[in-house]
Amino acid sequence: MDLAALPTLDPAALFQLDGPASGKRIVVAMSGGVDSSVVAALAAQSGAEVIGVTLQLYDTGGVAARKGACCAGDDIRDARAVADRLGIQHYVIDHESAFREEVVEQFADEYLAGRTPIPCIRCNMGPKFTDLFRMAREFGADCLATGHYVRRVIGPAGPELHRARDPARDQSYFLYATTEAQLAYLRFPLGGLPKPQVRALAESAGLRTAAKPDSQDICFVPDGDYARIVEAVRPEGVRPGAIVHVETGAVLGRHDGVIHFTVGQRRGLEIGGQPEPLYVVGIDAVAAEVRVGPRRLLAVSAAQVIETNRIGPLPDAPLLAKVRSLAKPVPVTLEGPLGDGASTTIRFAAPEYGVAPGQAAVLYAGDRVVGGGWIAATES
Template identity: 40%
Template sequence: MRILVAMSGGVDSSVVAGLLKSQGHDVIGVTMKLWEGPNGEMPETGCCTAADSEDARKVAAKLDIPYYVLDYTKSFSENVIDNFVDMYSQGLTPNPCVECNRSVKFDHFIDQAKKLNCEKVATGHYAKIVSNDDTFELHKADYLEKDQSYVLHMLTGDILSKIDFPLGTISKPEVRQIAASLGLKTAFKKDSQDICFVGKKDYRNFVSSRIDFSSGGNIVDKNNNVIGTHEGVHQFTVGQRKGIPGGQGQAKYVTKIDVENNKVFIGSKADLTTKKFIIEDVSFVNGEEYENLSIQTRYNSHDIPCKLKKIDDSIFEIELHELTLGVAPGQFGVIYNDTKLIGGGRISSKILENINE
């Protein structure tokens, strides 16, 4: 089988290419160039640096497979960077990695696979695709410590039929051992954690450089008493503690961001708890399910048992079985039945309005 392997220059995608080649598949390596600065500078950290592309090229040469770098900077800028800036300007907390998968990577990889006459696209994500009566399901990886199914929740069964996740049953230590046995230079390369277009810089400066936040506003408590001032709502996210005034004696957190009135609300940790919220732009892998559900409200957060109630075609209410912290508008709520991923959507700002009990 001819398979397009998405190569980031990291150990995971390197091993995917090596494993598939060793299994006798016709492998083609592809790296996406996703971002460059206004003066053509490449990202210094993240998943798409010049060094990463060079590492991917060296792995492809070691494995003796064709390798291409494809430029998708325009698509990435329009769908991911503009969304990132717009979300912060609305007082929301974006997840650019989910947005990249949802709006850029998989669509372009599948399209490119067709052009190269490839039957599948393989990536180094830790997740499992399970075929069940001609239906393709998305499941958590066996190695839960690295499970990445959360950031893949937008993939439908039809799309999953065109994808392969070879690392779904393999642990990270095993992946590194395989890379070493294949003589790949990425075997002990550290995993990337930074946002590629922000790097180690403050995201606030990145957002400020792309949109005008000339007007500041007030920081208030839940009774609208003024506690302090701010220079722009983009400097805050719900749940934030650092840099919040009025925390003498008891820690204060951002509990709500009112963009229209330029107010940032703060309160105690207890004020952050919620049991009901709305998710919007909801998609399902293979259709709606309503029994034995749980939800993750952030990447790598624990599963919380929940009930799902349909409000509109792509809008659903989530009712948790227990009060929880850390539900931030703009992040994604991803729904599971045990290890099977059912679907997910973006957490609405309505979370902190009248819906709460």
């Protein structure tokens, strides 16, 4: 492939290499999508030795792949084809068993416990970073590069994790658990680029993934049907129960399992004829009870956050928190330690709605990711 066909970008700046790229070795995590394909192409353009690694995360075992997923079937073939076109080494590592145990089964268990999980963060904490980090070290690589839309910025205390330049593509929420040791080794060359430019780079390089649709956040959930996955993985755990008005105690209906519900949900309750709109305000998995009420009962003043991680020093500046991946960051204060797995409390400056146990609370100082943890409980 003629790498000169790629528009000129500064590889040293993109990959933050210490010195010339020649003589360096870059391992690229290749999912088979356009983003990681472009990272591999840019790495090859730099003059460094490039090794592509693809994790086979699932294909069988009750988890169905689909179009728009990643790390299975067609995506592995696409990654291999891109590597062949670039003339780089490519390895496929079977991690299906670890992915099922660490991500899919935990996803099912969280839903059965009445929480709303985020498997993408679990995947980044496990197979995608921990295992790829180890493999890259074994290859003797100078860094591990991925196609995530975040930025690695060198600050006064060392590497920092920042939001992507393109807010519509930012993936920093899903990477809050990145450790400082990992961040020292990781590179995110797409964090300063808009997606249209990334696709243009793929097209100019003649990569077969140039027009490939973006992967979905939860790659192993066919058609967004979470319940079907939970039922396939933990069929013995699904129990029917009652839908109860949290204020009156009245039983308003029945359900086929708490796995079908999440805090803040309004649609799909099938309890028509109520004087006001009702939302899921709580889930009691032990009693198999879905509790509903008016929207005002969703207001939360604080959240307990567990298993926290901190990236860099805590700032003097005000903190912002995102409690859902698509939520707007809101002002908070921190009550307790952050990092090293400690539990803490974040207190919202104004009532926050739809805060669901099982989701992540991610803390920011401006564009910098300070850290975060899992939401365990909330305060009204």
